[in-house]
Amino acid sequence: MTPLDHLLLLSALTVVVMLLIGNRQAAGWTATVLYAAQGVALLLMSGLGYGTTAAIESAVTFQVLEQALHWRFDALSWFFALITIGAALLSSWFSAGEWAQAYRRRGGSLRIFHSALALNVFSMLVLLASGDLLSLFIGWELVSWASFLIMALGGATANRYALRYLSYAFAGAMAVLGGLALVYSLVGSFQFQALKAAVPSMDSASLWLLFALFGAGFGVKMALLPFHLWQAKAYAETPGPGAAFLGAISSRMGLFAIAIVLVQLIGIARLVDMPVPFSFLSARDLLSWIAVFTIILPTFTALRQHDARRLLAWHGIGQGGYMLLGLLIADDLGSAGGLMHVFNHATYQAMLFMSVVAVIHRTGTSDLNQLGGLVARMPLSFVAMLIGIIGLAGLPPMNGFVSKWLVYRSLILDGSPLLFLGAVIGTLGTILSVYKLIHNTFLGQLRLEHEHIEEAPLSMILPMMILSAVVFITGYFPGLVLDWVAAAQTSIGLPPLAHHLGGVATEKGGLDMIWIVSILLAGFAVGTLVFFSGNRHKRVHQLDNYAGGHFLTAETRYQYSDNFYPGLMHLIGPWYRKSFRWFERGLVSVVDTVSLAMQGLYRPVHPSFYLLVVVVSALSWAVTQ
């Protein structure tokens, strides 16, 4: 038994325990403790995370159909596993208290919820531990079905979106399986090393096919364009803490698989060598542009959402584009930015979802047109959301700034100004829509029906506060995360980023967050000092307010939420064509029509006719021969 086996066993045990006692009052807390234990088991392997120990093999191996299946953990797996377990720990903590009681009152089964969450964690760990293409596929399928399970828990609407997810995910998995079969026919083995060794001698056509199959298959999970339609709604309808967990890490499994197969095994250098026919682009450029459009389009779709959860989930898709973009540049800065963004995004996305779920828990809605002014009632949730959106928008002093800076910097150095421009347009959309999120939820005037709302319970607040601290501290000292990122870079064969506690110091440019944040904080301190010591000031009630020259009374409350950004929408509104929806529906219609024709083949009146045709054609064939 190696430490990896301990971790996986502990994770499997969590699933079993949740199946057994998931309905009890204390189940959520038990799960939290068990996730913490998994965290400890992971930390015992922290040598991996810092790149000081070699990869840890699992003692479990299988020999099926002459294929050796084995599992192992390296720095990249450790990094992703840390995020997974951390997200599970805090989501489970978040769910353990009042949320669980409310969920049960609504008729949900806590046993299934907790088991599904535990199963998700277990399957992700299995995926992260995969040591060959076959175990990668097994982990991939497990993750897909575990996600389906947790998505389908939320009733009829959730079920519909979960099924849509399943259609996408399983089609993607079949693409991966096709890729696997192709690898076997070309290489004769499913081992990573064998594929890596065979890549240089592969011809361009099969490599393109491999690239397309794996890219599309893994891209579905990441919700890369044009496979992005499933994700936002499916995540949004997942029961609250589950949405926080999925939003934090689930679709990053696609990035993990891409990092393994496209970056580590096939290699970015090989992708650059593959020109797209009739164009000046390479395969890497193609994927980079897909990443950029995955940033822009979903982010601007998020801008139009009225539901806070959907808004966040659409952003999750967009942020995945940054990670892929950074990874594809494959230099030390860019790939570090991409990988670090996985961690950063997980922290603030989980926190944002938690904050929204806390609001839902108190108000019963996440409709942005029916909220507002909650800052007076739920100040801590407000703080969490504020820190989260600063991170999401990629502004200092939060951690999202560091990773985005790395990606931007390497895009400029890489000589890709258009990609950089696309990424910046995406960030613009992010800033606009996160402002809409926090404004419509917490700012403005409190609605009458929310007068008696209280702050979310402590069981929800504490995880959010912990995440806030993480988001801030890893923004202040990004070196903490960059240690792991550099080890992960090394393990997939990329140049590691030279860094220190405060940031990076390479000849390509330096960033010292300790200085930046300290100066920022000092500036705030001076401003606060001046504000409180020098000026006369008076405390204004939330409702003591006016807009457009009109005083607003407690009867007519000011709530500016519907038709947000009318000027902007006047400009860009016609651009929203729903082309992808149209395409998806068109595809379904085509399949439906063809299957109608196929069903027509089996109409009960036909058999004798077919037989006649078959007999006549067989006879005429035999006669003419």
Place this chain on the structure above:
Amino acid sequence: MNNLVLLVALPLITAFLLPVINRVSAFAGRWSGPLILLITSVLGISLWSQLGDSAVAVELGGFRPPLGITLYADQMAILFAVAASLGTLLLWPNGGADPVRQSTLALILAASGSGLALSGDLFNIYVFYELVAVVSYGLIAGKATSGSYAATMRYLVVSSFGAAMALTGIALVYQATGTLNLAQLAQLAPTQLNNIQGLAAFVLMLIGFGVKAELFPVNTWVPEVYATAPTRISALLAGVVSKLALLIIVRLLVLVFHQPEALTVMLVLGIMGVVSGELAAWRARDFKRMLAFSSIGQLGIMFIAFSIPGKAGVFAGLAVALHHLVVKPALFLLAERWSGSISKLAGAAKTSPLAAGLFVLLALSLIGVPPLPGFWAKLLVLVELSQQAQALYYLGAFVILAGAALEANYLFRVASRFYLTEKGQTAPATHRMPELATASLLCAALAGSVLMLTPLAEQIEDIASQAADAAHYIQTVNPETLP
């Protein structure tokens, strides 16, 4: 090894005596059928364990082939003979309008199914095939409703056309070679059947025997029959009988017809089967019809797999066939109480949670989700397909993958409906104990096979390499004729 003939004779004799036995004692009449099948199953399994590496040929009455009747028993033949007995035992038709008649027919089905698997010459194969067909008409019409009569009538038309075509094919073979003994045919085939006449004979037999094996385009009877026949009979036809018909085609391919065109024809028809079956199932709104269409798709996968030349094809096809042999009957058993429109199944998990859980397990295995056996079978087929040079095999792989994606969609559309409750809808009835118990047994076998995947795969590979060895067949039946 002379017990081999008992596998066929015992159920056959019991079937004819059953009306008499029933006259004497209703109890004995009720139980003698299952008892006999139990005996033949145990017998078959014990024969299997005696068999070892070399196959056995038995000449009935001591007449040497080509004059005498030959039974040929290699591992594959005994496996399917046991499957016929055991399958009929597990899916024993209980209830119905006339239990004695149903029992008699079921016994004859088991006997002729075993005979089909064991026969060593084309004439006997044809006789047993016809017997299976005739018996299944009676079984399908067992519900005695107008719908089932109509379905039986159509099935009868298709099936007799198929039989006629198979007979034509056999006649062509006889005309070219002057024998119907498979071992002799295997010796003569390279010189006398390796021509267009041989190919025509194969195509005629493929289509003829393909009627039972749900081969496109002679499978048009499938959805209607499976939807209207008694559930257990549908399960038996889809699970066991289709595989027996498939077995004959595989034997013919291995022993007699070595033309690459023969494989291509089968591959193309298999692809069409997957495409039409899965797409039609995607659109089906009736639970049993959906299962029927899905079964057409699965049989299409088997045809694709068996069209891979050599041992690899037999291995892959056998793996898929055995998987389907377990899964499809279990699914049909669950459909017993869930027949009719899928939209009426909402909330079924509330009333029968076990059945819903089993359905999910079976569905997962059917679409090939690791680590369930269905995945390994599918992987095997894909790996073998990807190693073929012909582009058509790649098309086959693509079609299998796309079909699985559709399958996931329509099976889980049903599964998720089970777990949703809609207001004002009455949940479907709970399952009867016998169906549920049998389905659970099959599911347990499925789940258990996950644990012993490696020995199982080795075993199937053994069976396949024995079955794919034409020289061994000739050697076993006619020791002195081989140089």
